[in-house]
Amino acid sequence: MTGKLYQKLVKNLTTKETKKFNAWLEEFHSIDIAEVLSELSDKELLQFYELTNYENMAIILEQAEEKTQVRLLRLIELEDETKLFSQMSTDNLTDIMGNLPFKERKELLNRMKNNKSGPVSNLLGYDTESAGGLMTTEYIALNEGLTIAQVLNKIKTIGITTEVIDTIYVLNDNKLVGIADLRNILAADEKSLLRDVTDYNVVSVLPNDDQEEISLLVAKYDLTAIPVVNRKDQLLGIITVDDIIDVIETENTEDMFRMVGVSEEESVHSSLKNSIKKRLPWLIINLATAFLASFTVGLFEDIIAQVVALAAAMPIVAGMGGNAGTQTLSVVIRGIALGEIDLRENWRFVFKEIGLGLINGAVTGLLTGIILYFQYGNPYLGLIIFLAMIGNLLIAGLAGFLIPLFLELIGVDPALASAIFVTTATDVFGFFIFLGLAKMMLGFIS
Amino acid sequence: MTGKLYQKLVKNLTTKETKKFNAWLEEFHSIDIAEVLSELSDKELLQFYELTNYENMAIILEQAEEKTQVRLLRLIELEDETKLFSQMSTDNLTDIMGNLPFKERKELLNRMKNNKSGPVSNLLGYDTESAGGLMTTEYIALNEGLTIAQVLNKIKTIGITTEVIDTIYVLNDNKLVGIADLRNILAADEKSLLRDVTDYNVVSVLPNDDQEEISLLVAKYDLTAIPVVNRKDQLLGIITVDDIIDVIETENTEDMFRMVGVSEEESVHSSLKNSIKKRLPWLIINLATAFLASFTVGLFEDIIAQVVALAAAMPIVAGMGGNAGTQTLSVVIRGIALGEIDLRENWRFVFKEIGLGLINGAVTGLLTGIILYFQYGNPYLGLIIFLAMIGNLLIAGLAGFLIPLFLELIGVDPALASAIFVTTATDVFGFFIFLGLAKMMLGFIS
Missing domain, CATH: 1.10.357.20 (SLC41 divalent cation transporters, integral membrane domain)
Structure with a gap:
């Protein structure tokens, strides 16, 4: 399936025109490019890295196989890694860093800008199969006392970096009290308050909750994201539905395989x-x-x-x-x-x-x-x-x-x-x- | 699990205060109320229907079990059914109507306002396990030549009735040519054009495509919705991720069950x-x-x-x-x-x-x-x-x-x-x- 794209990519690697190469890359889905990366030799991978800008590279690397991620990171300088990582969302970054040796991970965290190393080192502490391990810290949470005009302004400024835009998390006294649907915010009068369009009936999970139970909640309530709070109802992060789909696929494979004594890590491609x-x-x-x-x-x-x-x-x-x-x-x-x-x-x-x-x-x-x-x-x-x-x-x-x-x-x-x-x-x-x-x-x- | 809520609900059914009852209902998730409905007797169900306003009733009925849906519809007048259905989104409405006898279905379609009966009777023609059977017609599709200011205006007006707000479908000459992320639209200059923030790399499916293949695409590309187009690239509808999750669960059950000769329709609750x-x-x-x-x-x-x-x-x-x-x-x-x-x-x-x-x-x-x-x-x-x-x-x-x-x-x-x-x-x-x-x-x- 990836054969043709592989050939095109290898042919393009010899170019010197970085800008044209990046424009060409953007014609494809990052996941398709990411799949081809695993077929490249170390030399080709390094060529690819040198041609690709940090923004594209970050998106593609996030979606690549674990092995390919580690292989590429081995090839490049620690300083470049830091730049690359600054382009990534915290949950993906955490997943990638979790695969690195402890020493390298620590050094990277030290080098990273403070606003990112904090959440990442927090996320690294949770079990990967728990809510904490799945969550991301890119969401919009606003105080219920804001006016709709203020809310819209905030959304315009920070919306671009968030993973979920259709749901705004509503806080009171730093506690999660409800959610507001962007549709209702857009339709509301600019002078009314966020609390007027807030749904105070919010389903949330605790950071140590198991991923299987979380996926049941998301499926039952048709959510596109579920918030993770601590025992004091403080919002720690959100889990997005794309990660939940991966959980459902994994858990289903697990059940079918374990029943007959096959490890859930096995696939038709295992050696x-x-x-x-x-x-x-x-x-x-x-x-x-x-x-x-x-x-x-x-x-x-x-x-x-x-x-x-x-x-x-x-x-x-x-x-x-x-x-x-x-x-x-x-x-x-x-x-x-x-x-x-x-x-x-x-x-x-x-x-x-x-x-x-x-x-x-x-x-x-x-x-x-x-x-x-x-x-x-x-x-x-x-x-x-x-x-x-x-x-x-x-x-x-x-x-x-x-x-x-x-x-x-x-x-x-x-x-x-x-x-x-x-x-x-x-x-x-x-x-x-x-x-x-x-x-x-x-x-x-x- | 639903025992307590059932008791509370039955107690509240004796009230005469419709408004208070509906306010009480809104404290709960519609799916939880929907689950309790199946435990009500016909008499209680009718009492419930009479107390609940059309908006709440539509949302709850959408999520109720098939059996309960048909049971309630049997209890009420055809005219009331039409009013109830006018509150529903086309995909859910199609699912519910698919369970009714042909004659009743036809009569309902005739009575419905024209703007809804068109999409519904179209959707009823598709196989329920195909893209056509899963799709909804509540989405926002705009011409690529509009300015961002015009786009924002349209979103404010029609956004409230759409199932997906974070993705806007971009048309040219009535054909689907790309998608625009609401985050980019909100961050863009109001005078620029929709085409400036459009991603022309769009993954779409045909109406007869099988649901299993569609779920693979949604999982691979981390989509929250996937557009359905005909062979001329005209947009027919979109499939939202909540329906895809149901597909994944069903298909997984199917594989595990069929392997050992169990029907996918069986569950622990089968008679x-x-x-x-x-x-x-x-x-x-x-x-x-x-x-x-x-x-x-x-x-x-x-x-x-x-x-x-x-x-x-x-x-x-x-x-x-x-x-x-x-x-x-x-x-x-x-x-x-x-x-x-x-x-x-x-x-x-x-x-x-x-x-x-x-x-x-x-x-x-x-x-x-x-x-x-x-x-x-x-x-x-x-x-x-x-x-x-x-x-x-x-x-x-x-x-x-x-x-x-x-x-x-x-x-x-x-x-x-x-x-x-x-x-x-x-x-x-x-x-x-x-x-x-x-x-x-x-x-x-x-």
């Missing part, structure tokens, strides 16, 4: 070495649980030796249980992520899972039983698998429902390897109930 | 009947594939009868393959959803999957082989499972990689039941290679 390092440990845990299932079968080796048909039929019981369990598991994990379910409030839902297991088990069990009866000509074998199927789909529903909610209750990510736990439960129980029933009714089937 | 109707068909498909695996084992019944240990060990090979395959599958499905992978461009990644299968298979196979050797005292049994494990994890990687990409290639959702296909492949092949090798080396293990 072979990295993929092995991330997946092998989970496969070894899975191996341990597979031995549990194998051990269960081993308990009934004498029965299987007498009725070998059992060996062929037993994977059906285990497999169907695993599938039904993963279905319930997915619905519950998603429900937890969307804040729709909580074990303390919704434990009654367990009865629905029991009903689901009984009915789905009875229908699929009946089908299987009939087929096995015709296949082996033995009605008791059909009866055994019918009963085993009901039992195992019941366990599947219970495990798929209770395991993630229990993990959530004890403070562990409910998605974490839960598919492995659920299928272990259905494998072990499935083999046990099927072969156990066969042992009890051995006289009828051998 | 037992609905859950059965949605899940049972997938379980029956899974049953068919389980019989395939069972049939494979059946081919080797004579071998199992001679070495019963095989029956206990075979679930390990199949289970490990299923898990490794689902790991790869999750990474690939997510990669497709995020637009990071395409079979035509990235088929070389298959070599990584082959490497991953060989190495993970060798490590876990070696562990399993050693354990089985000590368990049964037969080195050949260990060797067989070592080889089978390598083979099955290889198949797991290939199936997990190729099945979703192939589904994507032929235009089917890559997530659709792909976990069932992948585990069928690993079950069938796992049993086949393990028992097949055992048959070949029967002399050494019996």
